[in-house]
Amino acid sequence: MAALLSNSARVALRSGASATPKAAGVAGLTFARGKATLPDLSYDYGALEPSISGKIMELHHKNHHNTYVTSYNNAMEQLQEAQAKNDISAQIALKPAVNFHGGGHLNHSLFWENLAPKNAGGGEPPSGALFKAIDSTYGSLDEFQNKMNTALAGIQGSGWAWLVKDKQTGQIGIRTYANQDPVVGQFVPLLGIDAWEHAYYLQYQNRKAEYFKAIWEVINWKAVEKRFS
Amino acid sequence: MELHHQKHHQTYVNNLNAALSAHVSATQTNDVSALIGLQQKIRFNGGGHINHSLFWKNLAPPNTPGNDISSAAPTLREAIVSQWGSESAFVKAFNTLLLSLQGSGWGWLVSTGGPRGRLEIITTKDQDPIVGPDVPVFGVDMWEHAYYLQVSMKTLYLCSNTLTENDIKYLNNKAGYVDGIWNIINWAEAEKRYTAGVESLLKL
Numbered sequence: 232m233a234a235l236l237s238n239s240a241r242v243a244l245r246s247g248a249s250a251t252p253k254a255a256g257v258a259g260l261t262f263a264r265g266k267a268t269l270p271d272l273s274y275d276y277g278a279l280e281p282s283i284s285g286k287i288m289e290l291h292h293k294n295h296h297n298t299y300v301t302s303y304n305n306a307m308e309q310l311q312e313a314q315a316k317n318d319i320s321a322q323i324a325l326k327p328a329v330n331f332h333g334g335g336h337l338n339h340s341l342f343w344e345n346l347a348p349k350n351a352g353g354g355e356p357p358s359g360a361l362f363k364a365i366d367s368t369y370g371s372l373d374e375f376q377n378k379m380n381t382a383l384a385g386i387q388g389s390g391w392a393w394l395v396k397d398k399q400t401g402q403i404g405i406r407t408y409a410n411q412d413p414v415v416g417q418f419v420p421l422l423g424i425d426a427w428e429h430a431y432y433l434q435y436q437n438r439k440a441e442y443f444k445a446i447w448e449v450i451n452w453k454a455v456e457k458r459f460s
Numbered sequence: 461m462e463l464h465h466q467k468h469h470q471t472y473v474n475n476l477n478a479a480l481s482a483h484v485s486a487t488q489t490n491d492v493s494a495l496i497g498l499q500q501k502i503r504f505n506g507g508g509h510i511n512h513s514l515f516w517k518n519l520a521p522p523n524t525p526g527n528d529i530s531s532a533a534p535t536l537r538e539a540i541v542s543q544w545g546s547e548s549a550f551v552k553a554f555n556t557l558l559l560s561l562q563g564s565g566w567g568w569l570v571s572t573g574g575p576r577g578r579l580e581i582i583t584t585k586d587q588d589p590i591v592g593p594d595v596p597v598f599g600v601d602m603w604e605h606a607y608y609l610q611v612s613m614k615t616l617y618l619c620s621n622t623l624t625e626n627d628i629k630y631l632n633n634k635a636g637y638v639d640g641i642w643n644i645i646n647w648a649e650a651e652k653r654y655t656a657g658v659e660s661l662l663k664l
Contacts, residue, residue, distance in 0.1 A: 331562045387504045388564035388586030389604075410563030428564075428604035437467040437605065 260340050266304045269297050270340055278348035282445040284434045292343070295429055299335030299411070306332055334411035338391055342423050347451035357452040361421075361459045364403050375405075379424065380443045382407050386426045394422040396459060403459075422455045465516065468605055472508030472587070479505055507587035511566055511599060514658065518598035520646035527644065533651035535576075536597065543579050554581050555638045564603045569650070571595040575657045595657050598650045600641050607637035 260270065272292060277285030306328040313321035347353035356372055357365065369375035375394075382392045382405050390409045395418035397404060406418065407426075414420035424446060431442035479501040486494035520526040529537050529547065537547070544550035558567035565585045571577040573593050582590075583602070590596040 327562065387500075390563070428608060432605060432608045436463055437471070 260337070267300050267307075267336055269293075269300050270343065272343050274346075274348050274351065278351075279346060279353070279449045282449045283346075283431075283442075287429075287431065287433050290433070291339075291425075291429060296336070296339040299332045299339065302328065303332035303336050330413075331411050334413035337413045338411055338423060338425070341420055342425055344454045345422055345424075345451055346446075346449050347454075349449065351451075352453055353449035353451060354447060355452060357456055359456060361452070361456045364459070368403055376447055379405055380440070383424055383426050383443045384440060389427045391423050391425055391427075393418075393420050393424075394455070395419060396421055419458065421458045422450070464601075464605060465512075469509070469512040472505045472512065475501065476505035476509050503589075504587050507589040510589045511587055511601070514596055515599050515601055518646050518649050518653075519644045520648070522643040526646045526648035529645075529647045533647035533654070536647070536651045536654040539576075539579055539654070550581075551642060555635075557581050557583060558600060558602055558638050559634060561602050567600045567602055569597040569599075571597055571654050575653075575655055595653055597654045598645060600638070602634075607634065 260267065269292070272288075275285070276288040276292070279285075279288060306325055310322060310325050310329065312318075313325065356362070362372070365372055365375050369378060379392055379394065386392065386407050386409075388409065390407055390412075392405060392407045393414050395404055395406050395414055396402070398417055398419060403421065404418075406414070408414065414423070424443070426439070426443075431439055435442040479498050483495065483498050483502065485491075486498065526532050540547060540550045544553060554567065554569065561567065561583045563585065565583050565588075567581070567583050568590055570580050570582055570590055571594065572580050575595055577595070579597070584590065590599075
């Protein structure tokens with residue numbers, strides 16, 4: 232039954248996620264007439280199986296991410312109206328919505344690029360300067376993954392864990408963020424893993440440790456290297 | 461419901477017990493920094509235990525006596541109507557606040573200051589519980605785990621091959637969950653909490 236479902240879903244949705252990505256910027260963010268738009272994925276919804284099911288990818292991209300895009304555009308429209316009217320209290324009141332929905336859009340756009348099917352390099356370990364940084368900071372890639380998984384498991388509620396680079400020191404580190412708080416300011420996002428229940432629940436239910444373990448099989452380290460350099 | 465009760469709630473209970481025994485050891489050794497370090501674990505897991513315990517009791521199968529606000533909760537209903545103007549205005553206000561929650565958390569109807577107090581609709585983040593003098597009249601779990609499997613579980617039970625595009629859309633339909641919850645609110649339990657508080661429920 233599961234196969235039936237994901238197959239029909241994939242066929243129905245292939246038009247929405249073509250295998251040829253649009254030109255993606257640094258963070259993969261796409262805009263049309265000044266509005267944020269949902270970026271296409273560079274792989275099919277089912278291409279990350281068995282680590283992440285096609286059904287999860289489809290809902291996560293087409294429904295969750297799309298809602299952040301729509302809500303962010305709405306918030307920005309209201310913000311522009313408030314700015315035009317010099318309405319300071321309305322501008323301040325909109326801040327949480329901009330942070331949440333804008334953060335959701337940023338985080339997911341980065342996340343999709345963080346992932347790749349196994350036949351497109353998913354799970355292939357990092358090399359070069361990034362490998363050296365991970366090795367000297369954590370001792371080994373395995374140890375880094377353990378630390379990242381521990382951070383993910385420790386998130387109380389919804390949120391993300393990120394491998395980040397500190398702009399001041401150039402050092403890398405693991406940081407967790409609540410809800411959709413994006414990685415901005417002092418830190419540069421390198422690799423993010425979504426610990427919201429919607430990212431794994433359909434497939435793993437409450438066994439989230441299994442999801443955190445399985446996702447390393449489809450991590451696109453090439454994308455992480457690009458952000459690091 | 462099965463996963464929610466047996467897995468999620470059980471995990472909060474286990475983690476709370478672990479945190480409480482660590483707390484006892486830290487108390488015995490006067491390890492103040494360990495005691496402070498345990499506060500958040502106790503808050504999160506203790507809150508998860510309290511919130512879920514309250515939640516199970518404030519639900520009732522649809523179309524049962526407890527589910528009828530007029531007969532099961534006359535005092536509470538009167539307070540609701542006097543504050544919000546009508547039952548439907550209250551439901552609308554409650555739903556709007558719940559849907560505005562960012563991330564994981566709970567929506568509550570709270571009687572402020574104690575039983576028969578001023579009513580307030582509030583949300584709390586993650587597993588933060590309602591404590592102190594305020595009384596949680598009823599709570600609605602807004603974690604994704606509370607509603608995410610609704611359709612797929614139903615489908616599993618029916619062993620059907622008939623899931624449609626429409627069902628797939630429903631999986632992240634928070635609004636559908638929030639609307640549906642009103643069919644299973646246990647108003648008899650809510651009335652009891654509103655008029656007499658919940659003290660005995662919260663003891664471990």
